[in-house]
Amino acid sequence: MRQLSTQDADFDSQLTELLAFETVNDADLLKTVDDIIAKVRHGGDRVVLELTQQFDQHPATTIQALELSQEALAEAFINLDDVVKTALTTAATRVQNFHERQIQETWQYEDELGNRLGQKVTALDRVGIYVPGGLASYPSSVLMNAIPAKVAGVKEVIMVVPAPKGVLNPLVLAAAHLAKVDRVFTIGGAQAVAALAYGTETIPAVDKITGPGNKYVAAAKRAVFGQVGIDMIAGPSEVLVYAEGEAQDCADWLAMDLLSQAEHDRIAQAIFVTTSEKQLKEVAIEIEKALAKLPKADIARDSLKNRGALILVKDREEGMAVINRVAPEHLELSVDNPDALLDSIRHAGAIFMGRHTPEAIGDYCAGPNHVLPTSGTARFSSPLGVYDFQKKSSIIYCSETGSKPLAQTADILAQHEDLEAHARSARYRYKS
Numbered sequence: 001m002r003q004l005s006t007q008d009a010d011f012d013s014q015l016t017e018l019l020a021f022e023t024v025n026d027a028d029l030l031k032t033v034d035d036i037i038a039k040v041r042h043g044g045d046r047v048v049l050e051l052t053q054q055f056d057q058h059p060a061t062t063i064q065a066l067e068l069s070q071e072a073l074a075e076a077f078i079n080l081d082d083v084v085k086t087a088l089t090t091a092a093t094r095v096q097n098f099h100e101r102q103i104q105e106t107w108q109y110e111d112e113l114g115n116r117l118g119q120k121v122t123a124l125d126r127v128g129i130y131v132p133g134g135l136a137s138y139p140s141s142v143l144m145n146a147i148p149a150k151v152a153g154v155k156e157v158i159m160v161v162p163a164p165k166g167v168l169n170p171l172v173l174a175a176a177h178l179a180k181v182d183r184v185f186t187i188g189g190a191q192a193v194a195a196l197a198y199g200t201e202t203i204p205a206v207d208k209i210t211g212p213g214n215k216y217v218a219a220a221k222r223a224v225f226g227q228v229g230i231d232m233i234a235g236p237s238e239v240l241v242y243a244e245g246e247a248q249d250c251a252d253w254l255a256m257d258l259l260s261q262a263e264h265d266r267i268a269q270a271i272f273v274t275t276s277e278k279q280l281k282e283v284a285i286e287i288e289k290a291l292a293k294l295p296k297a298d299i300a301r302d303s304l305k306n307r308g309a310l311i312l313v314k315d316r317e318e319g320m321a322v323i324n325r326v327a328p329e330h331l332e333l334s335v336d337n338p339d340a341l342l343d344s345i346r347h348a349g350a351i352f353m354g355r356h357t358p359e360a361i362g363d364y365c366a367g368p369n370h371v372l373p374t375s376g377t378a379r380f381s382s383p384l385g386v387y388d389f390q391k392k393s394s395i396i397y398c399s400e401t402g403s404k405p406l407a408q409t410a411d412i413l414a415q416h417e418d419l420e421a422h423a424r425s426a427r428y429r430y431k432s
């Protein structure tokens with residue numbers, strides 16, 4: 001695992017290299033994904049089935065066999081072990097409670113001329129949620145996508161999730177039941193994104209596709225944007241843990257927090273930033289110790305080798321600068337007084353405050369969404385939320401008298417844009 005220091009003469013270029021990660025623009029990947037999308041557009045169900053058999057080794061022989069019934073979802077929920085059922089229900093309730101606070105309402109106001117202006121908020125009609133399923137299964141991602149959609153008032157939620165060899169974690173089905181998903185298809189990758197974007201004989205076309213996924217999913221979402229809306233490109237998981245060598249900063253906790261994201265994917269990213277050289281060394285040792293006992297050690301080890309780093313900074317100011325430069329998906333502030341740092345953090349998908357808030361709690365059950373901007377996109381985008389499933393229409397109501405002064409203004413500006421019909425249209429309202 002790389003060890004960097006802001007004192008290194010080439011620190012800037014080392015950090016740039018560490019963050020220079022963009023699989024979505026790889027030419028071969030784009031070609032593969034474009035081909036898949038084109039095939040699905042023209043071949044519909046038949047191609048989706050063939051690609052699912054090919055990429056997921058799914059044994060289904062008809063597209064209908066790739067859809068799960070509501071009864072199957074309900075049965076999966078009923079059959080859950082009580083402890084797991086309670087955990088899933090607790091998580092769902094907390095996610096629901098948090099997201100209800102994000103609901104945006106229609107608003108209007110009257111201006112000084114007696115005109116009424118405002119914004120009408122409408123839920124999307126039909127959305128597709130992508131739940132990843134290649135390397136691991138993510139019941140929590142079902143909740144994180146479907147609950148905000150339902151809270152927003154989306155009429156129909158279509159879920160896609162790959163089932164390698166036709167096998168799916170029953171908890172994914174149970175979560176779909178709990179979150180009231182309307183239809184579930186066991187398809188994944190670029191073919192699932194294409195099917196949702198363009199529709200097939202069986203899979204309905206949606207208005208927007210949300211959810212994380214691997215590079216094929218990310219590239220496909222980018223490619224179909226315009227045909228449908230997308231939330232963001234949420235790629236491999238990332239965490240940046242920041243500490244200052246305080247007495248209670250347990251190196252084993254910090255190491256495990258880093259590994260908790262490294263175990264997601266060989267291209268996940270875990271970065272540790274500290275002001276203490278001693279702590280940096282302790283965390284490096286604890287990572288090695290923990291890896292020796294971790295079931296997914298091979299994935300985590302690759303992830304740390306490929307994209308991980310331990311970074312020594314001179315002081316808090318440098319630490320904050322590194323954090324804002326990385327703009328991590330998840331940021332853990334493992335310090336005594338995290339509130340003192342909050343003002344300095346400008347770019348992060350989710351901020352975990354203090355050492356008793358591991359990212360793992362946020363992944364499952366804190367309440368806020370775990371679908372977050374990755375690869376530095378926290379500079380300009382936000383967590384998945386209810387607002388992603390709502391859209392706005394402007395409302396403009398001019399009264400007869402309130403219209404006249406605005407029409408005069410519009411008339412003048414239209415003439416200066418050389419748009420005579422606009423000018424005359426406005427003029428009728430004050431000169432007729």
Ligand SMILES: NC(=O)c1ccc[n+]([C@@H]2O[C@H](COP(=O)([O-])OP(=O)(O)OC[C@H]3O[C@@H](n4cnc5c(N)ncnc54)[C@H](O)[C@@H]3O)[C@@H](O)[C@H]2O)c1
Nearest residue numbers: 055132133134135162188189212213214236237264370371
């Ligand atoms: N940001 C988040 O909120 C979040 C949450 C959960 C997971 N993740 C990330 O999502 C990713 C999930 O990836 P995954 O692979 O496990 O599942 P996935 O569902 O994203 O991808 C699996 C699909 O990829 C396609 N695929 C695989 N190899 C292919 C090939 N050679 N050619 C064409 N298509 C191919 C197949 O169609 C397969 O169904 C991980 O990087 C994980 O870290 C992110």
Ligand SMILES: N[C@H](CO)Cc1c[nH]c[nH+]1
Nearest residue numbers: 138140141237238363370
């Ligand atoms: N850390 C992932 C988001 O980057 C979400 C997740 C789901 N399950 C475990 N983790």
Ligand SMILES: [Zn+2]
Nearest residue numbers: 237260261363
């Ligand atoms: Zn995670």
